[in-house]
Amino acid sequence: MTASAAPEPPWRSNAEGTRRTPLSREAIVDAAFRILDREGLDALSMRRLAQQLGTGAASLYWHVRNKDELIDLMLERAMGEVPLPGSSDPERWQEQVKDFARASRRVFATHRDLARASLGRVPFGPNLVEIVERSLAILKAGGVPDHIAAYAGDLLALYVAAVSYEDDVAGDGFGGDWAATVEGYLASLPPDRFPLIHALRSELVSGDSESRFELGLDVIVAGLAAFAARRSQDRSSAGA
Amino acid sequence: MTASAAPEPPWRSNAEGTRRTPLSREAIVDAAFRILDREGLDALSMRRLAQQLGTGAASLYWHVRNKDELIDLMLERAMGEVPLPGSSDPERWQEQVKDFARASRRVFATHRDLARASLGRVPFGPNLVEIVERSLAILKAGGVPDHIAAYAGDLLALYVAAVSYEDDVAGDGFGGDWAATVEGYLASLPPDRFPLIHALRSELVSGDSESRFELGLDVIVAGLAAFAARRSQDRSSAGA
DNA sequence: ACCTGAACACCGTTCAAGT
DNA sequence: ACCTGAACACCGTTCAAGT
Numbered sequence: 001m002t003a004s005a006a007p008e009p010p011w012r013s014n015a016e017g018t019r020r021t022p023l024s025r026e027a028i029v030d031a032a033f034r035i036l037d038r039e040g041l042d043a044l045s046m047r048r049l050a051q052q053l054g055t056g057a058a059s060l061y062w063h064v065r066n067k068d069e070l071i072d073l074m075l076e077r078a079m080g081e082v083p084l085p086g087s088s089d090p091e092r093w094q095e096q097v098k099d100f101a102r103a104s105r106r107v108f109a110t111h112r113d114l115a116r117a118s119l120g121r122v123p124f125g126p127n128l129v130e131i132v133e134r135s136l137a138i139l140k141a142g143g144v145p146d147h148i149a150a151y152a153g154d155l156l157a158l159y160v161a162a163v164s165y166e167d168d169v170a171g172d173g174f175g176g177d178w179a180a181t182v183e184g185y186l187a188s189l190p191p192d193r194f195p196l197i198h199a200l201r202s203e204l205v206s207g208d209s210e211s212r213f214e215l216g217l218d219v220i221v222a223g224l225a226a227f228a229a230r231r232s233q234d235r236s237s238a239g240a
Numbered sequence: 241m242t243a244s245a246a247p248e249p250p251w252r253s254n255a256e257g258t259r260r261t262p263l264s265r266e267a268i269v270d271a272a273f274r275i276l277d278r279e280g281l282d283a284l285s286m287r288r289l290a291q292q293l294g295t296g297a298a299s300l301y302w303h304v305r306n307k308d309e310l311i312d313l314m315l316e317r318a319m320g321e322v323p324l325p326g327s328s329d330p331e332r333w334q335e336q337v338k339d340f341a342r343a344s345r346r347v348f349a350t351h352r353d354l355a356r357a358s359l360g361r362v363p364f365g366p367n368l369v370e371i372v373e374r375s376l377a378i379l380k381a382g383g384v385p386d387h388i389a390a391y392a393g394d395l396l397a398l399y400v401a402a403v404s405y406e407d408d409v410a411g412d413g414f415g416g417d418w419a420a421t422v423e424g425y426l427a428s429l430p431p432d433r434f435p436l437i438h439a440l441r442s443e444l445v446s447g448d449s450e451s452r453f454e455l456g457l458d459v460i461v462a463g464l465a466a467f468a469a470r471r472s473q474d475r476s477s478a479g480a
Numbered sequence: 481a482c483c484t485g486a487a488c489a490c491c492g493t494t495c496a497a498g499t
Numbered sequence: 500a501c502c503t504g505a506a507c508a509c510c511g512t513t514c515a516a517g518t
Binding site: 116119120121122124129132133136137140146147148149150151152153154155158159161162163165166168169182185186189193194195196197199200203204207212215216218219220221222223224225226227 | 356359360361362364369372373376377380386387388389390391392393395399402403405408425426429433434435436437440443444447452455456458460461463465466
């Protein structure tokens, strides 16, 4: 049952403290993801990463300018994991936008804390550029005006990253009892001063992150659709 | 012209290294904001903060559980700086929602890096609760259905914080040349493979953060309005 | 009750030196 | 060209001891 003759799988090639592969950007990013995915962003230090690769931290700096650049590299690689949406279909553009946002969220979900690392960065590189091109095609096919379409990608990326961030953090601290704790606090407020909070108390806190994510997606896409509709109205009234 | 007889303004009462005030949560949060506003989140360490207050880091831990709680306290105080919207006016609800988002963004702008510190936290406390109650009133007056209204606050808060985060980061690194650098990269892409990026190249990058913020606000509020319209349609067709 | 110094177990990055 | 050990200047938090 042992397979001592078979080669080690590549993702195990850098067992703690034993380095077989020579250092390279690729190998460093590989190892960084192994730490990130399993232990989260706080565990990802240059020293810990070096240890994982069987070296000292200083060695990493030959291949990578600093930790900031390392995270940019990780982000660029993760962008490559987002499946590109198929060819754009004007009839289904809203669903295509949503599917794409869902796929992005899935990538964030598989790399713990990646969303936190991504916020405030715009990792414009080969992979992101591909994504942007396809997204613009979908939005234009849907009739979203240019200046809105150009910003819609930012808006959706912001939304997906922020929600994913919250998902990561929710997993960390308070278990599932956080919602109950907050709802308890809301329930304790004087109903005469906070009537709406009281009435909507459970809706304010309830719902898995999945359905809350979908709600926001609904709102954003409805907003984009409103602009698309306005444009097509302008068109028909202008006769062009 | 000197005013040596006048008392020191409270915000200067803790000059570096000289402590007049006894330690307290309030004084600690005061000092923390002085560091944050001037030097940003990376400069805000427990040791640096203690030094600002003329003590050692260990002393802070009598008043504050840890750095995490300190940031929660800072956030709660900042929420108190957001001016509450006036009484809700059904005719102007969309503008009221936007004004409120703008006011929140202004608070983030005055406290450097506060947005970064806020992400992933829901600082439910006395000040936030006040804000939530008023926001719900505006949204309900506008006819936004309950389950959407309950999530809309989250969505808007997420958006404002994420944009403010980007504003903070943009101020840090690359000056104003970042947009030009990215646009140059986009321009260098093969036009046949990336026709839309080429066509929208300048729109993708251009615009001050102000007008980009307004665009996203337009989209989100239009989305909320779409749900409000749907509900009023349901109403009139149901005759209730 | 409140504050302190010293210690523990970490960080990112640099730099002279090695091969 | 690539890697290394040691050092610099930091972190958050704890803990026994002081007043």
